[in-house]
Amino acid sequence: MESQLIIFDLDGTLIDARGDLTAAVNRMRKHFGLGPLDFETVSSYIGNGMAKLVERSLQDSDIPLDDAMSIYPGFYYEDLTTHTVLYDGVKQGIPELVQSGHRVALLTNKPGGPSRAILEHFGLSEFFTAIIGGGDVPNLKPEPDGIFRCLECSGMEKARVWMVGDHYTDLAVAENAGVRSALVEYGFGEARGYKPDAQFASFPELVGYFV
Numbered sequence: 129m130e131s132q133l134i135i136f137d138l139d140g141t142l143i144d145a146r147g148d149l150t151a152a153v154n155r156m157r158k159h160f161g162l163g164p165l166d167f168e169t170v171s172s173y174i175g176n177g178m179a180k181l182v183e184r185s186l187q188d189s190d191i192p193l194d195d196a197m198s199i200y201p202g203f204y205y206e207d208l209t210t211h212t213v214l215y216d217g218v219k220q221g222i223p224e225l226v227q228s229g230h231r232v233a234l235l236t237n238k239p240g241g242p243s244r245a246i247l248e249h250f251g252l253s254e255f256f257t258a259i260i261g262g263g264d265v266p267n268l269k270p271e272p273d274g275i276f277r278c279l280e281c282s283g284m285e286k287a288r289v290w291m292v293g294d295h296y297t298d299l300a301v302a303e304n305a306g307v308r309s310a311l312v313e314y315g316f317g318e319a320r321g322y323k324p325d326a327q328f329a330s331f332p333e334l335v336g337y338f339v
């Protein structure tokens with residue numbers, strides 16, 4: 129296949145960070161004298177950036193969001209990769225895509241700093257043409273800012289660009305930017321009626337489609 133720019137989502141697509149995010153949310157809740165939330169509840173709050181995760185995780189309290197946001201990043205950043213794992217096939221698949229002539233980029237609603245640190249921890253950052261997180265561009269997904277930044281960084285035309293993710297934000301951002309979309313079925317997001325151009329049950333299946 130002709131060289132493509134494949135832009136990946138992070139949480140639910142390359143990594144499963146639900147364990148560390150749940151632990152950080154519960155450290156924050158403990159700090160405010162609140163009991164813990166369970167894994168499934170916190171997981172359902174992930175996907176629209178850090179401030180939304182914090183806001184949703186405190187909706188049973190009257191803690192001001194600004195107070196929570198002044199401490200939550202510290203709780204998450206101190207333990208980014210204790211429970212976090214790559215999905216099966218990602219460690220081999222990213223280099224394989226690049227070695228076969230494609231370019232890869234990352235577009236996540238997680239802030240840019242921890243996103244870069246996590247890819248670095250797993251030895252993958254060197255393969256990425258761009259790593260764009262929340263705060264690196266004015267608006268989070270599904271606004272198209274991050275895709276436009278990836279296009280600028282790569283010089284690639286839209287017809288050869290894919291956005292790959294597990295959540296409606298990833299499919300909607302592709303539609304809003306005018307690029308193709310692919311859904312990975314193994315993540316924890318919801319398509320919410322968006323129709324992807326391609327769909328993959330596993331990361332190796334995705335690699336097989338492009339290579």
Ligand SMILES: O=C(O)COP(=O)(O)O
Nearest residue numbers: 138139175176177236237
């Ligand atoms: O909202 C988050 O923190 C994670 O978002 P992502 O699914 O875009 O990586």
